[in-house]
Amino acid sequence: MFDRGRRNLLSRRRTPALPRMPWLVDEDTFVDNCTRCNKCLSACETKIIVKGDGGFPTIDFNQGECTFCTQCVDACPEPLFRSTTEAAWDVKARINQQCLAQSNVECRSCGDMCEVQAIRFKLQAGGVAQPELELDLCNGCGACVATCPTSAITMVTRKLEEK
Structure with missing residues (x-):
């Protein structure tokens, strides 16, 4: 080998x-x-x-x-997969600084698409609600990625996150 x-x-x-x-x-x-x-x-x-x-x-x-x-x-005809009863993967969402809410523009499209409610919005006095990502709830489905108008959300694996 x-x-x-x-x-x-x-x-x-x-x-x-x-x-x-x-x-x-x-x-x-x-x-x-x-x-x-x-x-x-x-x-x-x-x-x-x-x-x-x-x-x-x-x-x-x-x-x-x-x-x-x-x-x-x-x-797949090849033995490439684990049992589907296990967790699918260690992919999680990451929200970067391009997020409209961080520029005081109201946008909650990612939260609306998140079925497991891993993206929630924290209200700000006199400002726009800010997204908060709860990684323990994120299943890595990626529904939030395509809906983001500024491409502020990426999906990363734990291995890439550690680098």
């Missing part, structure tokens, strides 16, 4: 900017065993699985949200 860290250094590969599909075993297993057959792309009910670097499937939350329907898991 080869050292993936060394291979990534030499080929200038890095962890993908966009997360992979939910319930993946791990990145190494995925890259080694994914045949890029695109069955997961066809199966995705919200069409958020797109071709990424090297033709490998990745999630694009600008296209919509993950409904955790498991159709990508069911369509």
Whole structure:
């Protein structure tokens, strides 16, 4: 077996900017065993699985949200996924400084789209309510990303957050 860290250094590969599909075993297993057959792309009910670097499937939350329907898991002929009874992934939302509310412009589109209510708005005396993200509630569905008019919300994995 080869050292993936060394291979990534030499080929200038890095962890993908966009997360992979939910319930993946791990990145190494995925890259080694994914045949890029695109069955997961066809199966995705919200069409958020797109071709990424090297033709490998990745999630694009600008296209919509993950409904955790498991159709990508069911369509894949390779052993790339964990049990769907486990947590889907460690992807969480992050709101940056481009948020309209931080510029005193009323906008609650992300909170309206958040089904699990992980994004709530704290009222400000004499100002615009500010978004507060409760990471423990965020399931990483990405519904808030496409609806944000300033692209102030990104989805990050815990590994990328630590870097």
